[in-house]
Amino acid sequence: MGVDQHKADIIANREEAEPAAEDSSFPLRVPPHFASLIDPDDPDDPLMLQVLPSAAERLPGGVRDPVGDRTAIVGQGVIQKYAGRILLIASGACAIHCRYCFRRHFPYAAELASRDGWQAALRATNADTTLREVILSGGDPLMLSVRRLRELSQRLGSHIHRLRIHSRIPTVEPGRVGEDLLEWIAELHQTCVVVLHVNHARELGGSTEVLQQLRQAGALLLNQAVLLRGVNDRADALEELSEALIANGILPYYLHMLDPVEGASHFDVGERRARELMHVLRSRLSGYLVPRLVRESAGAPYKLPVL
Ligand SMILES: *Cc1c(COP(=O)(O)O)cnc(C)c1O
């Protein structure tokens, strides 16, 4: 705990050194576990860069709703863009604030699916029998109590075969994954898919046990990463990430091109460079360890492959 506190202090002090960079609606937030994985001696540490507010966030460029979330809202906190699956903004809170987050300007206060006992979410989900999957997103859905999660899962219609959870918590704050959460997953009627969000191999240090518990509870583990300048835009870094993921029983799923959200343009990696990296990855790795490089485009029927 002492070491974690020390590193958290270092981050806090750096933050103070650059107070004008602070976006008060999206302040610095780093759980102690993630802070403990940061190398405080490296000013370009790839974990630090994900969480440290920077003056570059005020650079022009980008939009507040880069992926058309707001026009795809079909009920309070309910977003539907694609066939067969519906996404719920389950929680407005996160354990960590990722500076490149595409929902950093999302109006969480007005759009929360969990707030009224999931009424709008259950109405939308249970009325549409073409749906097969409910995706819990946010914010981070694992910020909710297990009681709230169970309230939803027990009332989903039998046409919903899969419950997918998008969460960074198992790797950034593994201590939050408690016995009650594991029990809930184990008792689910739906197939449980947990999509983690790990951008760099070192983020997996210290989560091995929790990830194993999630698998033992019956969850299928996938990972989505964002291609980020300075964090993982080297072939070696992406290769190490895939190797570290599979060593923890996680399959690489998506590698997202950065969404052009206001305040994050300094993380952008161009498509040409992204394609080059994918070529190297394909030349080095087993096919199932190569994530799908995609770009989200508002109005498109699926996340578009970048080939
Ligand atoms: C990304 C996303 C999904 C999931 O898409 P998959 O390609 O199935 O992973 C579903 N709904 C919304 C609104 C999304 O943004």
Ligand code: SF4
């Ligand atoms: S955990 Fe996810 S939703 Fe929360 S800030 Fe990070 S990327 Fe955004």
